Each structure stands twice: as structure tokens, then as C-alpha cells.
Amino acid sequence: MEEIGQTEFICPSDTFLGIIKGKCKTTLIVLIKKGRNRYGEMCRTLPTISPRMISKQLDELERDGIIERHSFAELPPRVEYTLSDYGETLYPIIREIRKWGYMHQARTK
Amino acid sequence: MEEIGQTEFICPSDTFLGIIKGKCKTTLIVLIKKGRNRYGEMCRTLPTISPRMISKQLDELERDGIIERHSFAELPPRVEYTLSDYGETLYPIIREIRKWGYMHQARTK
DNA sequence: CAGCATCCACTCCGATACTG
């Protein structure tokens, strides 16, 4: 049997969950991955999430190195987000999570 | 490109994340899966998590149908938890999450 | 042993209003 200790148990899960927990981070990652990567666009796609929250979640994802922010000095201003190489590594897992969700969402409620 | 709508984006992720978010649910699931499935045992394995929290998380996992609670009317009382068939379906994903965590935990701080 | 009840601090998140 594998070694069982507190550190081994908690840390690995929290590395991932600490990054993608939060109101709508997986959703934002998927949107960006699909090219729907501008702030206003995301707000319109997710009308039930407040712009403040979308902004905050994008900030945190950028801080964690998952996404990159590209700001264009135009009028009107434009900002696009892209997945970083690091962010790409967790995308397959998000797909798995979403696939599981599709299969089992009937069960929850 | 896939259809993009709010429902398709948010629901599937939340089905999974809604279940495993919370202080230490993935950890508890792994402990149970490995046979370290008694309440006191878990508390001792996770000394930094309060017993109240472990109890609460186990309750929620049971309520969501992920784990089953088996109570033995002995003295001293004994309670064991096992993964349900439903719970087994999300175990592979938890393994992926943990594997990702092992590989990338150096990066996060 | 395996827990629940209570109290409290902290964090999350929405609503609203404002800015470069």
C-alpha cells in the first residue's frame, strides 16, 4: 500500500483545486480555449456571473500562470486572454471533469 | 466549433466541483479507497483538519451518494465508510488531479 | 469511539456605482 501521510494526501489535490476552485474558473478556461477570449464576450456569454467576478477570476488565473493577458492600446481598448503552456496541462483534466458532469448531472438533483 | 452557451459551460464542471469542493473531500475519498475508512483513523491521519470538518465533509459526501456509511452496534461503536459505485466513477478523475498536483506542486509557491 | 451544537472569524460573491 502507498505511504499514507497528511502531506501526501492533501497537497496534491489542493495544487489543482486551489487553482480551479472559484466561481467559474473552469468555465473561463474553456471559453478562452475555444477562442471566446475577450472580457466583454465572456461577460455576455455568462450573464449570471457578475463582471466583477469574471474580472477577479481572470486576475487570479493570470497570477497563477494559467492564462496570459494581452492588452492592445487601441480605441476602443481590447484585451484578449490566452491559455499559457502551463494552463494547457490542466485542460485535459477539465475536459474529464466536464465529461463526467455531462454523464452524471441528471443524478445531482 | 461546439455550441457555446451558459448552461453547457457552467453545469458540467459544477456537477463535479460542487461535489468535491470543500476542505478535504478528495483526501477523504482517497483515504476511504485505501481502506483507512474509520472516522477516528481519518482524524488521526489528518491532524490539521478539525474533527468537526471531517464529520461534516463525510456527511455531505454521503448525502451526495459518493460514500456509504456502515455503523456497527458494538462497544466501542465502530463506523466504516466505503465508496459507492457512483463514488467509484469519480475516483479516476481524483487520481488524475492528484497526479497533476504531484507534477506541478513545485510551481505553485 | 464517533460524533453534534454553538460561537465566531474569515472569505466568497453579487449589486451598484464609477473610471481610463
Added chain:
DNA sequence: CAGTATCGGAGTGGATGCTG
């Protein structure tokens, strides 16, 4: 267009004490 500031309610989680 792409945000930021502030307020306040709801939820999360620890500490402590008690129970069958």
C-alpha cells in the same frame, strides 16, 4: 471597452464543550 471600488449578505471552517 475593460475594468476598479465599496458595501453587505451568505457560506466556510476552526475552537471548544457535550453526548450516546
